Amino acid sequence: MPSPAPAPLISLTWTDHVTGTVGYLVVDRLVRGVSSGGLRMRKGCTLAEVTGLARGMTMKEALHFDPDGPPSRYVPLGGAKGGIDCDPRDPAAHGVLVRFLRAVRPYVENVWTTGEDLGLSQDLVDRAAAEAGLVSTVQAVHPLLDDETAARRRLADAFGVTVGGIGLDGLVGGCGVAESALAALDREGVAYSGTRVSVQGFGTMGGATARFLSEAGLTVVAVADVLGTIADPAGLDVEALLAARDAYGVIDRGTLRPGCQELPADAWLGAEAEILVPAAVSYAVDAVNQAAVRARWVVEAANMPVLPEAEALLAGRGITVLPDVVVNSATNAWWWWTLFGDIGPDAEEAFRHTRRSMRALVDHVLERAAAEGCTPRAAAHALVAERLPVMAERFGWYA
DSSP states (O other): OOOOOOOOSEEEEEEOTTTOOEEEEEEOOOBTTBEEOOEEEETTOOHHHHHHHHHHHHHHHHHTOOTTSOOOSOOOOEEEEEEEESOTTSTTHHHHHHHHHHHTHHHHHHTEEOOBOTTOOHHHHHHHHHHTTOSOTTGGGGGGOSOHHHHHHHHHHHHTOEETTEEGGGTHHHHHHHHHHHHHHHHHTOOSTTOEEEEEOOSHHHHHHHHHHHHTTOEEEEEEETTEEEEOTTOOOHHHHHHTBOTTSOBOGGGOOTTOEEEOGGGGGGOSOSEEEEOSOTTOBOTTGGGGOOOSEEEOOSSSOBOHHHHHHHHHTTOEEEOHHHHTOHHHHHHHHHHHTSSOSOHHHHHHHHHHHHHHHHHHHHHHHHHHTOOHHHHHHHHHHHHHHHHHHHHOSOO
C-alpha cells in the first residue's frame, strides 16, 4: 500500500465577491521555486479534485525528468493546479475568470505557471490574464530562462502554428496520448488496422487523440460529447467531426453522414472497441459503470477519469488502464520543451520529440509493471518516488 501523499505546500479557496463563485489554487510542490499546472473551469469543481490534479502535475513533471537521460534544457518544475466551480458557458464566467486571476496574481507572478485545462481554451485564459494585469500566465518561470525574449518569442510562434486547421498547442497532447496507446499495442503485437477506438470528449485532447489514432490506421467507432454518443461500427470520419465541433467540443448533429448512430451519453463506455479513451471529465468511470467496459485498454487522456476502485475491478477483468500522469503529460512537457529551447516552433519537430519522449516513457513504465507484476499506475508511482528526491537534491525546492 503506497504511503499517503504529503500535504500540498499551498492550498487556498477563493470566493468571488460578485457572484459567490468559488475557486481553488493548490501548489503541491516547488522545484527551483516554481510550479506548473493548468486552470480548469467546470460546474462542481472541488478542492479535493484540484488537490489531486496538483499532485498529478508533480508526478508528470517528475516522469519527464530522467536523471540518467540525455541533456535537456527543460528542467522539471513542481506541480500545481487551479480550478473554478463555474459552468464555462455561463455569461458571467469570463468576469469570474478575470477576478480569480486578479486575486491569485501574486502566485502567477512568482510561483504558479498555468494555462488552459478543462472548460477553458488558452485564448480565453490569455485574454483574462491580460485583463487581470498579468504579463503572461507562465511569467513565474521567466527568471529561469537563459534568454527570456527569445524564449517568449519561440513559444508565441509555436502557438501560431496550425496543422489541418487546429493549433499545434491543441494537438501535441493528443499526439502523446495516441503514442501511448500505440506503444501498448506494439508491446502486445496488435495490428493497428482493425483496432477500434471509443473516445469520451471531443475537445482539445479527445479530438487530437482521435485524429492521431485515425491517421495511424485505427478505426474510431464512437465519440461522445455533452449531447450524447455518435457511433458507427464501420468507422467515423474523424476529420469531418473535427470540422463540425464548436469551441467546447460539441459536434453539430446536422452534419452527420448517413450511417452515424446517435446514442445515449454513456454509450461510449460499452462500445465494441479495443481502446477506450476517456478524454473529458474526472471520475467518469466508477465501480458500477466499469462493468460496461469491453475494451482491452483504457487510455486516460483526461485527468483522474477512472476511480481507484474501478481500476482495481478492471484489472481483475484483464483490462489495463494506462494512467493519466503518463499518457496525457505531453501538453505540459511541450510548453517547456519549447520555452526552454529543446525544440523550436515547428509542428513536425514537436510531433517527433513528443512521440520519441512518450514512447520511451510508456515503454519504461510498461516494462517495469511487467517485471514487478503491478499495474502501470503503480509502476509510474514507483518511478516518481525514485525521481522526486533526486530532483530535490539536484535543483532544490526554493532555489
